Structures are given as structure tokens and as C-alpha cells.
Amino acid sequence: MTEHIPTPSLTSYTANARDLDDATVWAVEVHLENCAECRAKLAELAAPPLLTLLDDVQVMIDRGVRTGPEPVRRRTWRRLAHRWAVWSVIPWVTLVFSAVLAAFLLDREFPQRPSLVLLLAPVAPLAGLAIAWSRRSDPAWEITVGTPRAGLEMLFRRTVVVLATVLAPLAVAGWRLDMNPTLWLLPSLAFTAATLLLGGLIGVTRAAALLSAGWLLAVALPAILTSDLPVVVRPASLPVWALAALVGAALAVLRAGDHRRVN
Amino acid sequence: MVRMVSATELRPTTYAWPVEAAALEVKAGRHLAVNGLDLSLGDGVHGLLGPNGAGKTTLMRALSTVHRPSGGRLRLLGEDATNGRGLRSLRRRLGYLPQHFGFYPRFTVREYVEYMAWLREMPKAAVPGAVQRAVERVGLTSRADSRLKTLSGGMLRRVGIAQAIVNDPDLLLLDEPTVGLDPEQRVEFRTLLRELGAGSCVVVSTHLVEDVVAACTDVVLVDEGRLVWQGLPAELISRGEQGGTGDSPAERGYTSFLSSHRSLS
Numbered sequence: 272m273t274e275h276i277p278t279p280s281l282t283s284y285t286a287n288a289r290d291l292d293d294a295t296v297w298a299v300e301v302h303l304e305n306c307a308e309c310r311a312k313l314a315e316l317a318a319p320p321l322l323t324l325l326d327d328v329q330v331m332i333d334r335g336v337r338t339g340p341e342p343v344r345r346r347t348w349r350r351l352a353h354r355w356a357v358w359s360v361i362p363w364v365t366l367v368f369s370a371v372l373a374a375f376l377l378d379r380e381f382p383q384r385p386s387l388v389l390l391l392a393p394v395a396p397l398a399g400l401a402i403a404w405s406r407r408s409d410p411a412w413e414i415t416v417g418t419p420r421a422g423l424e425m426l427f428r429r430t431v432v433v434l435a436t437v438l439a440p441l442a443v444a445g446w447r448l449d450m451n452p453t454l455w456l457l458p459s460l461a462f463t464a465a466t467l468l469l470g471g472l473i474g475v476t477r478a479a480a481l482l483s484a485g486w487l488l489a490v491a492l493p494a495i496l497t498s499d500l501p502v503v504v505r506p507a508s509l510p511v512w513a514l515a516a517l518v519g520a521a522l523a524v525l526r527a528g529d530h531r532r533v534n
Numbered sequence: 535m536v537r538m539v540s541a542t543e544l545r546p547t548t549y550a551w552p553v554e555a556a557a558l559e560v561k562a563g564r565h566l567a568v569n570g571l572d573l574s575l576g577d578g579v580h581g582l583l584g585p586n587g588a589g590k591t592t593l594m595r596a597l598s599t600v601h602r603p604s605g606g607r608l609r610l611l612g613e614d615a616t617n618g619r620g621l622r623s624l625r626r627r628l629g630y631l632p633q634h635f636g637f638y639p640r641f642t643v644r645e646y647v648e649y650m651a652w653l654r655e656m657p658k659a660a661v662p663g664a665v666q667r668a669v670e671r672v673g674l675t676s677r678a679d680s681r682l683k684t685l686s687g688g689m690l691r692r693v694g695i696a697q698a699i700v701n702d703p704d705l706l707l708l709d710e711p712t713v714g715l716d717p718e719q720r721v722e723f724r725t726l727l728r729e730l731g732a733g734s735c736v737v738v739s740t741h742l743v744e745d746v747v748a749a750c751t752d753v754v755l756v757d758e759g760r761l762v763w764q765g766l767p768a769e770l771i772s773r774g775e776q777g778g779t780g781d782s783p784a785e786r787g788y789t790s791f792l793s794s795h796r797s798l799s
Contacts, residue, residue, distance in 0.1 A: 354652065410636030414697065417600040418653035419625040528621075 276302055276309050278316075285316045354428065363402050364436050367395055375444040385500040388444045390491040392455035393462040394483045395441065399433035400466050401479035404530070423527035426467065434463060454504065457512035462486070464519025471529025550612035551576055552705050552735035553597060559605030559759075560589075560596040567592035569759035570606065579731035581746030581767075582739040582754050583788060589759035590739045591633050594709045597737060598630040611704055626655055629703030633710050633739075635694040639683035643674055643693050646682060650697035668696040671726060673719075687714035695723070699730065706736045712745055724749035747771065747784040755791055762795040 276284075276299055283291050284299050291299070303310055317325075374387035404426065406412040415421055441455050462482060469478035494501050502508060553575035560568035567589040584590050595601040596608060596615075603616050611627055613620040637646060647668055651661045669678050672692040677685065682693065691714045698706060712720050727749040730736050737754075740746060746753055747767040755763040767784070770791070774783035778790030 354649075410638060412636060413595075413600060413632040413634070414630060414636065414650065415653060417598045417625060417628065417630050418650075419622045419655045420653045421625075422622070 275306065281313055281316055285313060363399050367437055368440050371440040371444050375447065378448055384498055385494045388448060389455055389504045390494055392441055393458035394486050396433050396437040396459055396463050397466055397479040397483050399437060400430065400463065401476040403429035403433055404475040422530050426527060426530050430463065451506065453509055457509060457516050460516040461512050461519055464516055464523045467523040468519055468526060471526050552611055554609040557606035558603055558608055560592050560601055561604045562592045567759055568596065571759060571761055573754065573761055575735055575737065577735050578751035579727050579736045579738060579749055580752045580754055581750035582737055582756065583743065583746060584756040588756045590756060591709055594707050594739050598628060598707050599625060627704040629698035629701060629706040631694045631698040631708045631711055635690065637682045637690065641682050642679050643669060643682065644678045646693060647696050647700050651700045654701045656701050664700050668700040671699065672696045673722060688716055688719055691715055704734050706730060706734060709739045711738060712740060712742060743784045743788050744782065757792060757795055763791045
């Protein structure tokens, strides 16, 4: 059976009477927290000035809610986006889309010449990787790199976003040009893995620059000048690309700890 | 028979200094900015003083595990910070405000501190409360939902401090934390520093000798990548009363220690 607070005690409580000792006041307050009936009785017993004060407070709260600042909208998508990428990749995304579009249009116009989409595919993700993991493009880079999520996790997240961004236009271009998807996909993955692996030793930006320059000078430029599709982008080389992508990815994961520090 | 145990045997043997460096070397690019530094820091607020180019920022980067030491030994919170093992768990217990505090302009104060709590792998349920506490401690509650691009330089510095303390770090590293703060904010910040140093190791790198004297329990003076002097702020003031150049006894003490070191080396 629940015992309610005797009316004289409640009356003393509302009047802030000194005849209630601290222990009784505490017991009354604990009971009031859990008993709606006693709270209702307390409200009836409350002196008119107290009731007026409560009404005034209620009016002030209502006014504050109506005239106060708007509740701030939670921008969940923005928080999520930062967990996976940095904003500075946006200009690069535009550049990649433009480059792939230009290569696609030239391939359609001049089908007898070496495919520019195939020659561009291996190095297309590299600039994105460099930007996604560069101290110049991420304002909070120095803080980020000293946190536990730096290293494999952030590297994985940012690489996934870069690859998803690059592979989408390449896939559309390859489909429209009726290409075997593995011809552009495997070199892209192999170069991405190689950049991450080398990047752990010399920095992702330097690795991306080195590999891009090497590919463009050794393969892409001679192919454009001679109008001859190099053997490395022909179907015969696919097993080599597959092996390179697989081994490179495995080594990049194993050496992910290299990315936890600056030098 | 009861074996007698000596006081030496009862002495704790597992105590680890929050910061313990021996012959530490750290490179900034190709330059050896920290060159054979020996240093042990316990709990409290340690003021890191030194002239420009003394190696303070490079040392702070090594202590924050951003830079890998190129030589010597560095133990942080009992973990070996010279290799990669244990780095992840160590970083969960660190807080760091770099000299050049980078931020995302479109983020609100709350979003930015939340993001930093996420980067430090705080439990999801603890993040909202921790963010609120950190923002309150730096006095930015009323601007918690303002975008960072709308804040003044002093307010941004306070956001930087909030992100560094959000995970209640055992080792807190603040590089020039009072830059941009007005005199009133600096006084409030010193109070916050004293609170933070009560239960953890706080290292504050600064040029302002008066900040060190007012808020730090210990002064560490470095020059040319080496430890020049380590002692109490009162000792710095006492040294300044004997000579040196500067506007205050502490500044005179600072210049006196530096010039003595340079005349010896």
C-alpha cells in the first residue's frame, strides 16, 4: 500500500515552513517525484503567488520557444561525407569526368586510333588519391593523421570514394564503346594499389605523381604518337594486371601502418 | 616465519611517466629539429618555452605521434611511440591542438568537435555528452551551432581546444593555444589549463612566458632541439630577479637561462 504525504506536511512544504527538517523535506520531494496524486494536491495547496509565478514561467517558456532561434538542422550527410572524403576532391571529380568524356568522344570519333579511355584508365584515380590524402587539401590533416582512425581505416574509406567516383564514368564510357570491362578496371585497380603501397614509403602525392608520369611517358604518349595500341592494354595482358592488382592490394593492406605517420 | 618486506620492495615499479624521451631525435624535413632531447614529464601543466626554431613544434608533432622520431627513445603513457605497435590505443588517449589549426569552414562548432570525437574512436553513446562538455568548457555554448567560418580567430582557437579535450585525454598537447585570445579569454584559459592538469599531463608550447608562469606547474626550456632547463615557474622568476633582459622577472629569467646555455655551448 502506498502512503501519501499527510496534508499538514504538504502545507508546511508549500509554505517553506521551518518546522520540516531536512530529512522530511528530502522524503517529501522523493515521494512527489513519483506520485502524481500528491503533486496534484501540492498544486491545490500552493499559495496564489506561487501559482502565479508558475504561470508566468510557463508563459515565458512558450514565448521563448516561439521567438527563439530555429532548431538547427542536423546535417547527417555532411558528417558522413567527411568520414569518407574531403571536399577538395570535388574540382578533381569534375576534371576526371571531363577527361573521361573527352577521351570517350575522341575514341568514338577516331575508332582506328588507340583507345584514350584505355590509356587514361590506369592513372585516372591517382590524382584523386593524392588529393584525398594530401596535407594541402585537407585543412584538418595534421589533427586527422594523429588520431586512431588514421592509417588503414581512413585510407580505405577515402580510396573507396575515389574509386567509386572514377570507375563510374569509366564504366559508362567502356559500355558505350563496347569494351571488355576488365580492360580498364584491372589496370585502374593495379595502379591504385601500387600508389598506396609506394605512398606508404614516399607519400601518396609523390607516389601518384611518379606513377602517373611513368605511365604517361612510357606508355600513353608513345601509343598516341605511333597510333599503335601497346601490348600492356591488350586482352593478352589481363592475367598480369589481375595478378598485379591482387598482390598490390594485399601488400597495401599489409603495409597500411606506413600511412599512420608523416615520415 | 613472517618475511620482512622493505619499503624499497613496496615501491611501485609499474609507474610510467606520461612523457619519457631519451636522446630523442626528430626531423623536420631534412633538418634535425629535435637533437638528442632528454625529457620526463609527469601529470600537471608543462610550459614548453623556447625561441623560434628551437624545435618546439617538431617536438609537439612527435609527442602527438604525427611525426616519427628518427632516433632515440620516446615513450608516451607507457607505450613505445617510436614504432607503430600500440599506436592506435595510444592515440585514443591523446588530445592535440596543432599550431596551425585547420578546420572545415561549413561545419558548425558542434559538428566539428563531434567529427574529432569520431576520429578518436569515442564510444558513440558518449559523444553527444562529451561534445557538450567540451564546448561548455571553452565557453562556446551559445555558438555551438554557428558555422566555423562565422567565428573570430579567438573563437576558432577555442574550438581547437574543445576538439583537443573532447576525449578527456591523458596527454594533452597544445601548440600556441592562446594565439588570438583576448586578455579575458586568456585568463579563463589559464583556469581551464589548471583544471585539465589536475588529472592528466598537459604540454603547452608557447612564446608567452607570462602564460607559463600563471598556469603551468613546470617549465621546460628548449633551444636548438635540446633541453636547456627544466624547473618550477618560481625558479624562473627567481633567476630573473638576478639578471637578464625583459619586461618581467619571468622574461628576464627566460633570457638569462638561454644566454647562459648559449655561452656554454
